[in-house]
Amino acid sequence: MYHRGAALAATLNCLVVLGVGAANMYSFCDERTDGKTLHNLTTKDLDGGIKQLSDYDGVVTVVVNGFPRERERERERERERERERERLVLIHKWFTYQYKQMNALLQSINTTHYVGKITFVGFPCNQFAHQEPAANTTELLNGLYYVRPGNNYTPDQNFHLMNKTNVNGVNESSVYTYLKETCRLPTAAKFDPTESFWEPIRPFDVAWNFEKFVIDRHGRPLFRFLSSVEPFDILRILKHLVDNTGKLDKAALMGNQEISRSLLDIEEKYKSEY
Ligand SMILES: *[C@@H]1O[C@H](CO)[C@@H](O)[C@H](O)[C@H]1NC(C)=O
Numbered sequence: 001m002y003h004r005g006a007a008l009a010a011t012l013n014c015l016v017v018l019g020v021g022a023a024n025m026y027s028f029c030d031e032r033t034d035g036k037t038l039h040n041l042t043t044k045d046l047d048g049g050i051k052q053l054s055d056y057d058g059v060v061t062v063v064v065n066g067f068p069r070e071r072e073r074e075r076e077r078e079r080e081r082e083r084e085r086e087r088l089v090l091i092h093k094w095f096t097y098q099y100k101q102m103n104a105l106l107q108s109i110n111t112t113h114y115v116g117k118i119t120f121v122g123f124p125c126n127q128f129a130h131q132e133p134a135a136n137t138t139e140l141l142n143g144l145y146y147v148r149p150g151n152n153y154t155p156d157q158n159f160h161l162m163n164k165t166n167v168n169g170v171n172e173s174s175v176y177t178y179l180k181e182t183c184r185l186p187t188a189a190k191f192d193p194t195e196s197f198w199e200p201i202r203p204f205d206v207a208w209n210f211e212k213f214v215i216d217r218h219g220r221p222l223f224r225f226l227s228s229v230e231p232f233d234i235l236r237i238l239k240h241l242v243d244n245t246g247k248l249d250k251a252a253l254m255g256n257q258e259i260s261r262s263l264l265d266i267e268e269k270y271k272s273e274y
Pocket residue numbers: 034035036037039040
Protein backbone atom coordinates (compact mmCIF):
# COMPACT_ATOMS: atom_id res chain seq x y z
CA MET A 1 0.00 0.00 0.00
CA TYR A 2 2.69 2.41 1.03
CA HIS A 3 4.71 1.73 -2.08
CA ARG A 4 1.74 2.16 -4.33
CA GLY A 5 1.07 5.53 -2.72
CA ALA A 6 4.67 6.54 -3.26
CA ALA A 7 4.48 5.50 -6.90
CA LEU A 8 1.31 7.52 -7.33
CA ALA A 9 2.95 10.52 -5.71
CA ALA A 10 5.91 10.13 -8.05
CA THR A 11 3.60 9.98 -11.05
CA LEU A 12 1.76 13.10 -9.94
CA ASN A 13 5.06 14.84 -9.34
CA CYS A 14 6.11 13.95 -12.82
CA LEU A 15 2.93 15.45 -14.24
CA VAL A 16 3.58 18.60 -12.29
CA VAL A 17 7.09 18.80 -13.69
CA LEU A 18 5.68 18.27 -17.15
CA GLY A 19 3.48 21.31 -17.13
CA VAL A 20 0.56 21.53 -14.74
CA GLY A 21 2.35 23.12 -11.82
CA ALA A 22 4.49 25.30 -14.06
CA ALA A 23 1.61 26.81 -15.97
CA ASN A 24 2.64 30.45 -15.98
CA MET A 25 2.58 31.19 -19.69
CA TYR A 26 -0.55 29.22 -20.46
CA SER A 27 -3.69 27.94 -18.84
CA PHE A 28 -5.87 24.91 -19.41
CA CYS A 29 -9.39 25.93 -20.27
CA ASP A 30 -12.26 24.66 -18.13
CA GLU A 31 -14.59 22.00 -19.38
CA ARG A 32 -17.95 23.70 -19.79
CA THR A 33 -21.03 22.19 -18.20
CA ASP A 34 -23.39 23.85 -20.69
CA GLY A 35 -21.68 22.29 -23.72
CA LYS A 36 -21.40 25.66 -25.42
CA THR A 37 -18.57 25.81 -27.93
CA LEU A 38 -16.94 28.50 -30.03
CA HIS A 39 -18.92 27.10 -32.95
CA ASN A 40 -22.16 28.25 -31.29
CA LEU A 41 -21.06 31.87 -31.75
CA THR A 42 -20.97 34.39 -34.55
CA THR A 43 -18.89 37.49 -35.14
CA LYS A 44 -18.51 40.18 -37.77
CA ASP A 45 -16.10 39.49 -40.62
CA LEU A 46 -13.78 42.00 -42.18
CA ASP A 47 -16.46 43.22 -44.56
CA GLY A 48 -18.99 43.66 -41.75
CA GLY A 49 -20.92 40.47 -42.64
CA ILE A 50 -21.96 37.81 -40.12
CA LYS A 51 -19.34 35.08 -39.71
CA GLN A 52 -20.66 31.80 -38.30
CA LEU A 53 -17.86 30.28 -36.26
CA SER A 54 -19.38 26.86 -36.97
CA ASP A 55 -17.53 27.30 -40.29
CA TYR A 56 -14.54 26.06 -38.27
CA ASP A 57 -16.12 22.74 -37.48
CA GLY A 58 -13.39 20.13 -38.02
CA VAL A 59 -10.63 22.74 -37.97
CA VAL A 60 -8.14 23.36 -35.16
CA THR A 61 -8.36 27.10 -34.59
CA VAL A 62 -6.13 29.64 -32.88
CA VAL A 63 -8.01 32.79 -31.91
CA VAL A 64 -5.61 35.70 -31.62
CA ASN A 65 -6.30 39.37 -30.92
CA GLY A 66 -4.66 42.60 -31.90
CA PHE A 67 -3.02 43.72 -35.06
CA PRO A 68 -0.87 46.73 -34.44
CA ARG A 69 -0.93 49.25 -37.19
CA GLU A 70 -0.56 52.97 -37.42
CA ARG A 71 -2.35 55.55 -39.48
CA GLU A 72 0.04 57.54 -41.61
CA ARG A 73 -0.51 60.77 -39.74
CA GLU A 74 0.01 59.11 -36.39
CA ARG A 75 3.17 57.30 -37.28
CA GLU A 76 5.70 59.85 -36.12
CA ARG A 77 3.95 60.43 -32.82
CA GLU A 78 3.71 56.69 -32.37
CA ARG A 79 7.41 56.23 -33.09
CA GLU A 80 8.21 58.73 -30.40
CA ARG A 81 6.06 56.88 -27.91
CA GLU A 82 7.76 53.66 -28.95
CA ARG A 83 11.21 55.12 -28.35
CA GLU A 84 10.02 56.37 -25.00
CA ARG A 85 8.70 52.94 -24.18
CA GLU A 86 11.98 51.30 -25.13
CA ARG A 87 13.73 53.65 -22.77
CA LEU A 88 11.55 52.50 -19.93
CA VAL A 89 11.65 48.97 -18.67
CA LEU A 90 9.63 47.11 -21.26
CA ILE A 91 6.71 45.22 -19.86
CA HIS A 92 5.24 44.58 -23.24
CA LYS A 93 6.72 44.02 -26.64
CA TRP A 94 4.94 44.84 -29.85
CA PHE A 95 4.93 41.26 -31.12
CA THR A 96 4.30 42.40 -34.69
CA TYR A 97 6.77 39.78 -35.97
CA GLN A 98 4.15 37.20 -35.05
CA TYR A 99 2.12 38.07 -38.13
CA LYS A 100 4.94 36.77 -40.26
CA GLN A 101 5.36 33.75 -38.01
CA MET A 102 1.69 32.86 -38.40
CA ASN A 103 2.05 32.94 -42.18
CA ALA A 104 5.28 30.95 -41.99
CA LEU A 105 3.64 28.32 -39.80
CA LEU A 106 0.66 27.98 -42.13
CA GLN A 107 2.97 27.68 -45.12
CA SER A 108 5.13 25.10 -43.35
CA ILE A 109 2.11 22.82 -42.96
CA ASN A 110 0.83 23.34 -46.48
CA THR A 111 0.53 19.62 -47.15
CA THR A 112 -2.64 17.74 -47.97
CA HIS A 113 -2.66 16.33 -44.44
CA TYR A 114 -2.70 19.64 -42.58
CA VAL A 115 -3.70 22.38 -44.98
CA GLY A 116 -7.03 23.91 -44.06
CA LYS A 117 -7.07 21.88 -40.81
CA ILE A 118 -5.31 24.58 -38.82
CA THR A 119 -6.52 28.17 -38.99
CA PHE A 120 -5.61 31.40 -37.25
CA VAL A 121 -8.58 33.69 -36.66
CA GLY A 122 -7.53 37.27 -35.95
CA PHE A 123 -9.55 39.90 -34.11
CA PRO A 124 -8.05 43.35 -34.70
CA CYS A 125 -8.25 45.37 -31.52
CA ASN A 126 -7.47 48.89 -30.47
CA GLN A 127 -7.56 48.47 -26.70
CA PHE A 128 -3.86 48.14 -25.98
CA ALA A 129 -1.73 51.27 -26.40
CA HIS A 130 -4.13 52.16 -29.24
CA GLN A 131 -2.11 49.93 -31.50
CA GLU A 132 -4.88 49.29 -34.02
CA PRO A 133 -6.55 52.56 -34.95
CA ALA A 134 -7.58 51.48 -38.48
CA ALA A 135 -10.91 53.12 -39.40
CA ASN A 136 -11.94 50.57 -41.98
CA THR A 137 -10.94 47.41 -43.79
CA THR A 138 -8.89 49.17 -46.45
CA GLU A 139 -6.87 51.00 -43.84
CA LEU A 140 -6.39 47.87 -41.82
CA LEU A 141 -5.11 45.77 -44.71
CA ASN A 142 -2.96 48.64 -46.00
CA GLY A 143 -1.48 48.98 -42.54
CA LEU A 144 -0.45 45.35 -42.55
CA TYR A 145 0.82 45.58 -46.13
CA TYR A 146 2.89 48.74 -45.80
CA VAL A 147 3.60 49.41 -42.15
CA ARG A 148 3.42 46.60 -39.64
CA PRO A 149 4.82 44.18 -40.45
CA GLY A 150 5.03 45.84 -43.91
CA ASN A 151 6.98 44.45 -46.87
CA ASN A 152 3.76 43.68 -48.78
CA TYR A 153 2.45 41.54 -45.95
CA THR A 154 -0.80 39.76 -46.80
CA PRO A 155 -2.39 37.27 -44.39
CA ASP A 156 -2.12 33.63 -45.50
CA GLN A 157 -5.32 32.12 -46.89
CA ASN A 158 -5.76 30.25 -43.60
CA PHE A 159 -5.26 33.33 -41.47
CA HIS A 160 -8.71 34.90 -41.33
CA LEU A 161 -9.13 38.44 -40.09
CA MET A 162 -12.41 39.42 -38.49
CA ASN A 163 -13.81 42.90 -37.96
CA LYS A 164 -12.24 45.21 -35.41
CA THR A 165 -13.34 44.02 -31.99
CA ASN A 166 -13.29 44.96 -28.32
CA VAL A 167 -11.86 42.06 -26.36
CA ASN A 168 -12.38 43.67 -22.93
CA GLY A 169 -14.80 46.09 -21.29
CA VAL A 170 -18.50 46.92 -21.59
CA ASN A 171 -18.66 46.45 -25.35
CA GLU A 172 -16.51 43.35 -25.58
CA SER A 173 -17.30 40.76 -28.25
CA SER A 174 -19.34 37.73 -27.15
CA VAL A 175 -16.52 35.59 -28.56
CA TYR A 176 -14.14 37.06 -26.00
CA THR A 177 -16.68 36.91 -23.17
CA TYR A 178 -16.98 33.22 -23.92
CA LEU A 179 -13.23 32.59 -24.22
CA LYS A 180 -12.39 34.49 -21.05
CA GLU A 181 -15.03 32.76 -18.95
CA THR A 182 -13.76 29.39 -20.20
CA CYS A 183 -10.00 29.98 -19.98
CA ARG A 184 -8.35 31.74 -17.07
CA LEU A 185 -5.65 34.29 -17.58
CA PRO A 186 -2.22 32.61 -17.27
CA THR A 187 -0.48 33.68 -14.09
CA ALA A 188 2.53 35.36 -15.73
CA ALA A 189 0.27 37.95 -17.43
CA LYS A 190 1.19 41.57 -16.81
CA PHE A 191 -1.23 44.45 -17.24
CA ASP A 192 0.06 47.89 -17.99
CA PRO A 193 -2.63 50.26 -16.64
CA THR A 194 -1.23 53.20 -18.62
CA GLU A 195 -1.72 51.32 -21.90
CA SER A 196 -5.02 49.54 -21.26
CA PHE A 197 -8.05 51.33 -22.65
CA TRP A 198 -11.24 49.76 -21.32
CA GLU A 199 -13.47 49.47 -18.29
CA PRO A 200 -14.49 47.83 -16.14
CA ILE A 201 -11.33 45.78 -15.63
CA ARG A 202 -12.24 42.15 -14.97
CA PRO A 203 -10.08 39.37 -13.52
CA PHE A 204 -9.61 37.31 -16.69
CA ASP A 205 -9.30 40.14 -19.19
CA VAL A 206 -6.98 39.80 -22.13
CA ALA A 207 -3.73 41.35 -20.98
CA TRP A 208 -2.19 42.34 -24.31
CA ASN A 209 -2.21 41.83 -28.05
CA PHE A 210 -1.43 38.38 -29.47
CA GLU A 211 -2.83 36.25 -26.68
CA LYS A 212 -3.73 32.91 -28.24
CA PHE A 213 -6.68 30.65 -27.53
CA VAL A 214 -6.34 27.15 -28.97
CA ILE A 215 -9.67 25.62 -29.95
CA ASP A 216 -10.08 21.99 -30.93
CA ARG A 217 -11.89 20.79 -34.03
CA HIS A 218 -15.13 20.48 -32.05
CA GLY A 219 -15.00 24.13 -31.01
CA ARG A 220 -13.87 23.50 -27.44
CA PRO A 221 -11.25 25.91 -26.06
CA LEU A 222 -8.30 23.93 -24.68
CA PHE A 223 -5.46 26.35 -23.96
CA ARG A 224 -4.83 30.04 -23.50
CA PHE A 225 -1.30 31.28 -24.14
CA LEU A 226 0.21 34.65 -23.30
CA SER A 227 1.33 36.99 -26.06
CA SER A 228 5.04 36.12 -26.01
CA VAL A 229 4.37 32.49 -26.82
CA GLU A 230 5.09 32.26 -30.53
CA PRO A 231 3.09 30.37 -33.14
CA PHE A 232 5.82 27.77 -33.73
CA ASP A 233 5.94 27.05 -29.98
CA ILE A 234 2.45 25.57 -30.24
CA LEU A 235 2.82 23.85 -33.63
CA ARG A 236 3.25 20.34 -32.18
CA ILE A 237 0.12 20.83 -30.10
CA LEU A 238 -1.86 22.00 -33.11
CA LYS A 239 -0.70 19.06 -35.22
CA HIS A 240 -1.57 16.65 -32.46
CA LEU A 241 -5.07 18.06 -32.31
CA VAL A 242 -5.47 17.55 -36.05
CA ASP A 243 -4.15 13.99 -35.85
CA ASN A 244 -6.41 13.02 -32.95
CA THR A 245 -9.97 13.49 -34.02
CA GLY A 246 -11.58 12.50 -30.71
CA LYS A 247 -12.61 14.84 -27.91
CA LEU A 248 -9.49 14.91 -25.77
CA ASP A 249 -10.16 15.73 -22.14
CA LYS A 250 -7.67 17.43 -19.87
CA ALA A 251 -6.27 14.13 -18.56
CA ALA A 252 -5.72 12.85 -22.09
CA LEU A 253 -4.01 16.08 -23.06
CA MET A 254 -1.79 16.00 -20.00
CA GLY A 255 -0.96 12.37 -20.52
CA ASN A 256 0.25 13.02 -24.03
CA GLN A 257 4.05 13.22 -24.27
CA GLU A 258 4.06 15.55 -27.24
CA ILE A 259 1.79 18.07 -25.57
CA SER A 260 3.41 17.95 -22.12
CA ARG A 261 6.80 18.35 -23.74
CA SER A 262 5.65 21.40 -25.72
CA LEU A 263 4.18 22.98 -22.60
CA LEU A 264 7.36 22.30 -20.65
CA ASP A 265 9.48 23.79 -23.44
CA ILE A 266 7.30 26.90 -23.45
CA GLU A 267 7.69 27.40 -19.70
CA GLU A 268 11.44 26.94 -20.03
CA LYS A 269 11.77 29.32 -22.99
CA TYR A 270 9.85 32.16 -21.33
CA LYS A 271 10.75 31.68 -17.68
CA SER A 272 12.61 35.00 -17.56
CA GLU A 273 9.23 36.71 -18.09
CA TYR A 274 7.84 35.90 -14.69
C1 LIG B 1 -24.34 24.61 -29.93
O1 LIG B 1 -24.45 24.11 -31.25
C2 LIG B 1 -24.77 22.74 -31.27
C3 LIG B 1 -24.68 22.28 -32.72
O2 LIG B 1 -25.39 23.12 -33.56
C4 LIG B 1 -26.17 22.55 -30.70
O3 LIG B 1 -26.52 21.19 -30.71
C5 LIG B 1 -26.15 23.05 -29.26
O4 LIG B 1 -27.45 23.00 -28.74
C6 LIG B 1 -25.64 24.47 -29.20
N1 LIG B 1 -25.46 24.82 -27.78
C7 LIG B 1 -25.69 26.01 -27.29
C8 LIG B 1 -25.45 26.18 -25.82
O5 LIG B 1 -26.10 26.94 -27.98
